[in-house]
Amino acid sequence: MTDLAPVRRALISVSDKTGLEVFATALAGMGIELLSTGGTAQALREAGLAVRDVADVTGFPEMMDGRVKTLHPVVHGGLLALRDNDDHVASMEEHSIGAIDLVVVNLYPFEETVAKGAAYDEVIENIDIGGPAMIRSAAKNHGFVTVVVDVEDYDAVIAELVGQEGQTSYALRQRLAQTAYARTAAYDTAVSTWMAAQVRETPRRRTFGGALAQTLRYGENPHQAAAFYTDGSARPGVATATQHQGKELSYNNINDTDAAFELVSEFAGQGPACAIIKHANPCGVATGATLAEAYTRAFDCDRTSAFGGIIALNQPLDGETAEAISGIFTEVVIAPGADPDAIEAFARKKNLRLLTTDGLADPAAAALAVKQVSGGFLVQDKDVGRISRDDLKVVTKRQPTDQELADMLFAWTVAKHVKSNAIIYVKDGATVGVGAGQMSRVDSTRIAARKAQDMAEVMGLPAPLTQGSVVASDAFFPFADGLITAAEAGATALIQPGGSMRDDEVIAAADKAGLAMVFTGMRHFRH
Structure with a gap:
């Protein structure tokens, strides 16, 4: 293994085709041969790029509705072979296995399929098999092979290939391998979690996965490192909200905003309601004839604690309520929406974060609550009792x-x-x-x-x-x-x-x- 590994042939098979044409065009422009399958190959050809089908390389056609296409020794041999091992090289020559130096794979949209409430059989069909297998093979052999699983890494790979004359550094390949294993782990977690819900049994092993949404300045205190990960759920809340203004949310902001929104979502369809949270506890909750009245009544429960708190509303924020809230310092306001008057009123409060969610969370939706303890995790159903x-x-x-x-x-x-x-x-x-x-x-x-x-x-x-x-x-x-x-x-x-x-x-x-x-x-x- 050397620090720099050349990229002469790339295998591309992606479900998410965002940025594919630009990325693949850059590869082809550097003389890199493109291998591909199915819809990806078609997309590349439509972009005017020369593509070789994996079926031509393996000598076997795609079969069983595409379930079997890359599960072949010619593919995995090309990924796993150690280029500095004479026996591996001899085996490649004996069996006509060409090296694959770059693998670009993102997986069938399993999480998205579950999130949209698809039927059991459709969910099963969106469990990717060949993709994770290729990713893991390439990641294991990162001493020679570059593996890309996130669209966000396309630019870094192209920049290095350009800067290193068609080669990638070990540091980049190692970082991308870690990203790859984290992706397949999170993917398998999503599958196993969904299956556990289907069989309705306590699983023998429990895993958790998430995608980095934000590196935080610090955790609950400045000496604690922290980050925010999302689980891919489409459930309205702080993880899916749009932030309209203000600086980045902190660890405590995210924790308290989630608590506020979960509470106010309990009052869906019950008229205007407001919850004010401080340190993850309500310091005022109220209903009213209007949102402004609900806010005022919640504020009057404990005006002192409300200072610097988090405010959640169960209806879209209007200008009158925004003006009332602007009377004191507030960290975050979260609501299903906000009208132009509200956004204009808050524009004068530069440090206030306004989040909109396009809906309320379903308080009856099943979910898991997880708490880390020394040596393990406590896992329970979320409290949805009503x-x-x-x-x-x-x-x-x-x-x-x-x-x-x-x-x-x-x-x-x-x-x-x-x-x-x-x-x-x-x-x-x-x-x-x-x-x-x-x-x-x-x-x-x-x-x-x-x-x-x-x-x-x-x-x-x-x-x-x-x-x-x-x-x-x-x-x-x-x-x-x-x-x-x-x-x-x-x-x-x-x-x-x-x-x-x-x-x-x-x-x-x-x-x-x-x-x-x-x-x-x-x-x-x-x-």
């Missing part, structure tokens, strides 16, 4: 009113997105106190009530908005003390999972305080 009025069990003597029921369901939806222990006070479709992430549920209850008291003072209200509110708890009250604390803050009704050994004690305390309480039978731990 309840309706029919699911609620009233356990107290007093029945909740219709307004209390509506507010309890709203509070329960928000609680699903708040770090445990979570306590949410809600009044008239807006959070008025949020307690999150405490080791004690009583502490969360007290913190949420104290925040409401602070906001009452800021707004000049005679009493905190927790007076006449409802309370949601993401898990059961293990003792009556949390319920009593909520009652002291002015709550009139509670929603919780139930299931504690002391449920009877808690129910008795609710009855004594004249509260209404319902059990959901479902909890929403979020650690």
Whole structure:
């Protein structure tokens, strides 16, 4: 092996033909012979390039609807042969195997086929076999062979061939080999993940794959390196959003924006809604007659925490709402869309990032939640649990009113997105106190009530908005003390999972305080 390896013959077989004509024309212009198959060969000929069919090289035609075309010793021998090994060279001469110095392959669009909801048989037909085999052969022999799997690498390869007089450097080939193996690994991951969903069994081995979307300046803290990878999903959200202005998103921006958008997407079709997030926890969530009203009501839950937060809206952003949001410093606003007045209003806020998604995320869509632990990964289904009025069990003597029921369901939806222990006070479709992430549920209850008291003072209200509110708890009250604390803050009704050994004690305390309480039978731990 030497540092520079000549490229005399290239095999090109691509599904994504972006940039193909320019790239192949440059290769041909350097006297490089082009081998190809099927639709790629046709595209190259239509571009006026001389192409030799792989079938002419192997002596076998494409067969079985194209399933078998490059799976042949003449192809893989040409890729795997060590050019400085006399036995390999002798075998090539004996069996008329010509060296293949450059492989350009991108794979059947398996991920895209799954994303569009194709039927089982169509998905199966889009599992590429020959492509990954060639990629892996070429990548293994990167001491002599250059392998390209991404359109983004075309320019670098041409630049080096021009600069090195038709040769590529070992450094480039090694980098491209790593990219190639990462691509086939991600591809196999997509296939195995899809198959696992089809057989509905816990797979013996679990893999995860993604494509680099952005190298981040740093992670949660400046001393941590970080990057953002996408999984190819078409699901609306931060990964697929269009950024209209502002500097690049940071690690924390992406994490918090995802949390905000996932929460506000819960309110699809329920009228204007707004969620304000700080450090991945909601500090205000509300509905309103307009987006501007929803934003104002969410902001009034905790104006202090909202400063420098992330705002998510469930409807396209309008100018009035944008003007209201512009009143304080906000890191990111994400919405399904934005009208010209909104974009113009935000243009004056250069540091604010505006993202649009062309839709809301489906809160009921199945997905995996993954957490790394020392020596492994914890994998679970994403929490897509939802309840309706029919699911609620009233356990107290007093029945909740219709307004209390509506507010309890709203509070329960928000609680699903708040770090445990979570306590949410809600009044008239807006959070008025949020307690999150405490080791004690009583502490969360007290913190949420104290925040409401602070906001009452800021707004000049005679009493905190927790007076006449409802309370949601993401898990059961293990003792009556949390319920009593909520009652002291002015709550009139509670929603919780139930299931504690002391449920009877808690129910008795609710009855004594004249509260209404319902059990959901479902909890929403979020650690």
